[in-house]
Every structure is written in structure tokens, then in C-alpha cells.
Amino acid sequence: MQPYLAGNGHNLRQTDYQLQSSLVATIKRRFRTYGYLETGTSTFQDYDMYSSMVGTVRKHNMIKTIDPSGDVLVLRPDMTIPIARRMANEKASYRRLFYVQDVFRQLKDESNPKEFTQAGVECFGEDTPENDAETIALAVHVLQDLEFDQFKVEIGHAGFFKDLIDELPLSPEELEKLQELIQSKNLVEIRPFLNNLSVEESIVKAIETIPLLYGKPRDVIERAAAITLNSKMERTVAYLQQVYTLLKAYGIENCVVFDLGLINHMDYYSGVIFQGYITGYSKPVLMGGRYNDLAEQFGAEIPAIGFGCIIDHLLNAKKEAGQTAQTEETVDLVIYYDQNRSSDALPYANQLRNQGYQVLTQTADSTGNTPAKFIIWLTDEESLLIHRQKQTAFQNIGELEDLLQTEMREN
Incomplete structure (x- = not known):
């Protein structure tokens, strides 16, 4: 899956290149142990493909160019979308693919670079708690292979929040504002915001609780079960319990926390979502989740899940932890x-x-x-x-x- 990007780009010293090369080689080896095959996509993509899609990359973040025939192209702003389109066009029902390629985004902050290296996986054709747990386990194993001493993978579910706000008649602008408040865990402003919309007290209390649904999975599941307002939310909580049971079987329960206030800017997520943090480094180094409905925009029904590692952030986290490459090549x-x-x-x-x-x-x-x-x-x-x-x-x-x-x- 394609995470939101921010990093130091490709202004690397020679020793940084050695460290980045080592990171990429380690990640590729781990991807292959889970049965993934390497793939890639063209640097130049059709602008119309992205501009016509719902809930993906924002138009103002794309870097555009014109080809000799006058068609508008964009430098690849996302890996998941062109891979999903290929799967739909090939009518493939099952495939495990990984990539290591650069993506390009125009961010508001001009001090941030426009080019980033990412490594990620896309698993098509499975929609089970077993598949979700395995994908999260792969993310954990990647961070373990990179020898980070302390890290956490935060796990949420896009459906829990979506099923709750289905109870509310929100405009797109109001929904975006509410998402910002929840994501920033702004407990002070949530109630006044909802009161201005004349929201029922039971729903207000449930929404106020969402930013607090963070911590040990067992505790979060119990607290989430107490605020469910409909059968869809109940099924989501039960599903997360299944995923957690499987994560314990992988032996990685100490590497994960649940966060039902986790909201990703990509609206195509439909189920489990997650992101990885290195202790002492403020930005997420990987993001991902389930996106069962994305292929439908290309005329196919193919459930899928995946995640992307931000190599630039992994590199910076390594350097901040003092895990640098040798100054001389050996x-x-x-x-x-x-x-x-x-x-x-x-x-x-x-x-x-x-x-x-x-x-x-x-x-x-x-x-x-x-x-x-x-x-x-x-x-x-x-x-x-x-x-x-x-x-x-x-x-x-x-x-x-x-x-x-x-x-x-x-x-």
C-alpha cells in the first residue's frame, strides 16, 4: 500500500547509499520468504487514471507533464493503483507482488523533496483474518530484520469509524474536519463540533471514545465492544479479535498495539489498517491496510491488502539510532x-x-x-x-x- 510521504529524498552521501542498499536488500529477502514476486510500474502514468478515481491521490499532489501527443501524464504518485489496474486488466484472481521503486508527490511544504523510494507488497485474492494477520506479521518481521531495537505496529480498522459515522448526516467538509479531530486526538473540540451538528448524545459519546481506543489489543477490543451502535461495528470488533488471536500465534503480540482512532488519508481502505513507528523517530516508517474495493474502479472484484515502507524514513531512523554504514567500502x-x-x-x-x-x-x-x-x-x-x-x-x-x-x- 502507498503511504503518505515525507523524507529527505535522494540527496544521499555515499555512505548513505551503502546503508540504503543494505536496507533494500534485507527487505527484499524478507518479502520473498512470504512468497512475494518482484514487480514494477512505469514512471509515467496516465493522469486521467488518477484524476477519475475516488479516494486516492489528490490532484494537487501530482507532478504533471505533457507528452508529444499532448496527453497529460503524471510522474508515478502511487504504486498500489497501477498494480491494481494491471491485476484487473489481466483478470488475475490471486497474486503476491512486491516492488521497490520511486514515487513522486508535490507536497505543500516546498522544503520536502518530491521523490521518494518505497518498498511494498500487494497481496490480491484473499480476504480473511489469516491474510490480514500474515501481512501485519510480515511488516513486523521487516522491522525486526532491520534490527530496530524498539518499534510498534499500530493497528486500526477503517470500517469501525465509517460504520459509526454512517449514523451521521455529515457533509464532506464536516467529515474531513471530524477526521482531523479524531486523528489528532483533539478531545477538547470534538464535543463542541458535534453539538453544533445536533448529534445524538449516544453517538457523541461513542465518537469521543474513539481517540481513546489505543493501547493493548485486549483492552481496546473490550472498550470498543462497549460503544458499538450497530451490527457492522460489532462484526468489526469480532474480526479484530480474530486477527489478534492470530498475531499471538505468530508470537508478535508485544510488537503491536490497537488504535481505532487511526485514520488514513487514502479513502480506499475498507478494513484493517496499520502503520509502523520506530521508537525515537516521529514519522511512520510504513503504512498499509486492506482495500477490497479499489479494483472495482477498474471493473474487477479482487480483495487485496498491502503496505509500503518509506525507505527514506527507515534510513533516517537508522542514522538517528547510530546504525550507520561503514565509512569505507569493504x-x-x-x-x-x-x-x-x-x-x-x-x-x-x-x-x-x-x-x-x-x-x-x-x-x-x-x-x-x-x-x-x-x-x-x-x-x-x-x-x-x-x-x-x-x-x-x-x-x-x-x-x-x-x-x-x-x-x-x-x-
Whole structure:
């Protein structure tokens, strides 16, 4: 799913690129363990596709351009929508897809960049509490893989608030204002706002409670059950209980909290919604949720859920936590060789590269000094593998590969 964006863009130092590359590689590995396949979309998208859709990217946030034929295009402001359209056009009923691509938004604050890197997943074809819990578990596992010490995934449900306000005759402007008050947990202004609309006291009390429905899932479920006003809200509370039971089975209940005051600006969410926060970092690093009705705007009925990680925010959170990349690039191996050992050194390098090692070759009289985990010296007198000031002689490439594998296992 496509979260709202704000970050530092792509003005990265070289060391930041190394850290970002490591983050992306880790995220991709985790996505694949859940059975997701990589996909992508065109940088340029049809403006009409976005402008005609309900509850998605606002028109003034899109960056527009004109192609030679005079058609209006936009730089890709969202990943979920073009992927959902493709699924609808292909009449696909089930698919798990992930992406790592840049998106582009024109934000009100000119100090914010317009280009952001995102990594996300979209799961089409399932609509069950099991699928929701698994998607949230994937989000938790991503943050665990990135070795953040403390984080929380806040879980809400778009249907709970929507089913409650169905009891109210609100204009679009009044609805937007109420959403702002709830999202900011502005308890002082909610009652006066609703009183001006002549809302029944029972509904006022229920709406006033929503910003307070935050905390341990079991407690939130109990308090939410006490303010339900219709059968839809009751079913939502029961559904969240099912999801929580499954999250406990994943063993991640300590990583999540429930927040039924969680409201996302994307109106196409229809069920469970969630966002991830790193302790000590103020902005959400991932957002997502269920959007069962989005494909209907492309003429198909395909339930779906997903989330997007904001790589820029993950990078900043890593740096603020002091988890920075090494100041120097380190390769696996550097082979230093005398000129008359080139017939050994270069084939060695090729074979080790084919084994997946990063390998640099340099003549013994080279002035360069590249940081490496292992050093190989090939001279007229000997062949040595050097690791942590330990020197080990070898006779051929087979012995060298065995030595490397042994050192890797021991370290």
C-alpha cells in the first residue's frame, strides 16, 4: 500500500547509499520468504487514471507533464493503483507482488523533496483474518530484520469509524474536519463540533471514545465492544479479535498495539489498517491496510491488502539510532599478485566471483589499499590467505575455497 510521504529524498552521501542498499536488500529477502514476486510500474502514468478515481491521490499532489501527443501524464504518485489496474486488466484472481521503486508527490511544504523510494507488497485474492494477520506479521518481521531495537505496529480498522459515522448526516467538509479531530486526538473540540451538528448524545459519546481506543489489543477490543451502535461495528470488533488471536500465534503480540482512532488519508481502505513507528523517530516508517474495493474502479472484484515502507524514513531512523554504514567500502576479497602469477590470480578471481564472492585483483606493487575481509597474496615463493592477521598457505584454488568456507563458518 502507498503511504503518505515525507523524507529527505535522494540527496544521499555515499555512505548513505551503502546503508540504503543494505536496507533494500534485507527487505527484499524478507518479502520473498512470504512468497512475494518482484514487480514494477512505469514512471509515467496516465493522469486521467488518477484524476477519475475516488479516494486516492489528490490532484494537487501530482507532478504533471505533457507528452508529444499532448496527453497529460503524471510522474508515478502511487504504486498500489497501477498494480491494481494491471491485476484487473489481466483478470488475475490471486497474486503476491512486491516492488521497490520511486514515487513522486508535490507536497505543500516546498522544503520536502518530491521523490521518494518505497518498498511494498500487494497481496490480491484473499480476504480473511489469516491474510490480514500474515501481512501485519510480515511488516513486523521487516522491522525486526532491520534490527530496530524498539518499534510498534499500530493497528486500526477503517470500517469501525465509517460504520459509526454512517449514523451521521455529515457533509464532506464536516467529515474531513471530524477526521482531523479524531486523528489528532483533539478531545477538547470534538464535543463542541458535534453539538453544533445536533448529534445524538449516544453517538457523541461513542465518537469521543474513539481517540481513546489505543493501547493493548485486549483492552481496546473490550472498550470498543462497549460503544458499538450497530451490527457492522460489532462484526468489526469480532474480526479484530480474530486477527489478534492470530498475531499471538505468530508470537508478535508485544510488537503491536490497537488504535481505532487511526485514520488514513487514502479513502480506499475498507478494513484493517496499520502503520509502523520506530521508537525515537516521529514519522511512520510504513503504512498499509486492506482495500477490497479499489479494483472495482477498474471493473474487477479482487480483495487485496498491502503496505509500503518509506525507505527514506527507515534510513533516517537508522542514522538517528547510530546504525550507520561503514565509512569505507569493504569487499570480500582482494588478490594481490606478482606479475608472473597473473595466470593464477585472474582465474582464481573468476572462479571465486562465480561462487558469489566480491573480488578485486591488484598487482603486488599497486599503491591502492582496498579494505577487505580476506587478503590473498600470490608471490613467487608462496600463496597465502590472510584473515585477521592469521596467514594460511594453500596450494590451489580448491584448497583456497575450502579455507574460505572454514573461515566463514567460524566467523
